[in-house]
Amino acid sequence: MVRAVVATAWGGVDVIGVIDVPSRRPGPGEVVVAVRAAAISPFDLKRAAGSIRGDHESPPLRLGNEVAGVVTAVGPDPTGFEGESLAVGDEVLGHWLPGAQADELTVPAAMLLRKPAMLGFTEAAALLGSATTAAHTLEVAGVGVGDIVLVHGASGAVGGMVTQLARIRGARVIGTAASSRHERLRAEGVRPVAYGAGLADRIRALAPAGVSAAVDTVGTDEALTVSLALVSDPARIVTIANYQAAIAAGARALGPGPDTERIRSAARPHLVRLAAAGDLVVTIAREFPLQQARDAYTLLATGHAGGKVVLRPDRSTAGEVPETNDTAR
Structure with a gap:
């Protein structure tokens, strides 16, 4: 047995x-x-x-x-x-x-x-599980050298993989997380920021030239709203959790399907x-x-x-x- x-x-x-x-x-x-x-x-x-x-x-x-x-x-x-x-x-x-x-x-x-x-x-x-999902988000968002990427939930299992893979691609990363996780994120080369009221302004202070793309791993309304306010092209905003709202706003929502399996399988x-x-x-x-x-x-x-x-x-x-x-x- x-x-x-x-x-x-x-x-x-x-x-x-x-x-x-x-x-x-x-x-x-x-x-x-x-x-x-x-x-x-x-x-x-x-x-x-x-x-x-x-x-x-x-x-x-x-x-x-x-x-x-x-x-x-x-x-x-x-x-x-x-x-x-x-x-x-x-x-x-x-x-x-x-x-x-x-x-x-x-x-x-x-x-x-x-x-x-x-x-x-x-x-x-x-x-x-986490790494293939992270690779998929960055592929869809078109993240590459010189980009500034906002990662919502940067200290989580998927978010942590997104931050690492984005940096491997040559991007700079700003990541939302609880303040207790900020020291760890800094050590990993991420610029941490606390979520909550005033989030968009705190991110603008860290990236006055703007944010290229955003990856949402938490699915909150705040994550989507702030991403839309900061990223000029909504097609470079990707969520793995807030599907309907993201699609309605012109952002990308990743779920099951042939493209998902192809991209994630190839990344393994x-x-x-x-x-x-x-x-x-x-x-x-x-x-x-x-x-x-x-x-x-x-x-x-x-x-x-x-x-x-x-x-x-x-x-x-x-x-x-x-x-x-x-x-x-």
Whole structure:
């Protein structure tokens, strides 16, 4: 049997639990992964609430889609994302893997990338969800050398990735965050600013020549209103949360679709290389044992975790392959 995090009913944090589910042998093109770390995200909370669900989904609903671990079994033709066959003992990471919050997972090999040895399991599991979203926002906003980018929610999991990738692209970054996070943002090369009344004026003082583009990761009315006041071209304002209002104002709203999958999928290898080289840092807010999934979701639901929240299965029950390279943190 496999321990898996589920929503036992449609609802909030109180419906999150851990149950035993049957294990499954790999079929053609599939592998079994002993999970070493699985990240959680606001998307998982929405699925638990039933606000995002498939036509035939009903509780208990397995949660999660971001994972890193070790291959423990393979089916015929286990070709990974990079086009090479995976084998038992390979360390891997992946994204968009339904039910990833478990101590074992049987998944298509094509969804998995090899985990570089210098990248820890926790960081690997927490990388792709936020980083691919961040890369997508910057691609759509057309951010490049010389731009000044306003990032709303710069200390969050996605916002932190946006700020780093924008700077890698040669842009300067102004980021909104609670004042308690400003010192950290300054150390990362971001000019922090407190949200709240007078935000637009505070940003104008930091960027008297204007703001080129804005990325909204929080979804507040303030974020959109201030962005529209400061960015001359609304098509360079991108939100991942405030969809209807943004579209009505001529801004860009990113959601599911063919373009989303194409852009984010293409970005994965590059993001893994950046993280492995230390050029892209995954901020981990806290790790929890898998059995404490409800506590992990409780922290996530506050909206102020300050980074990724990660579940760690008990390694003694997460497959038979010995732990390796988990000190690269």
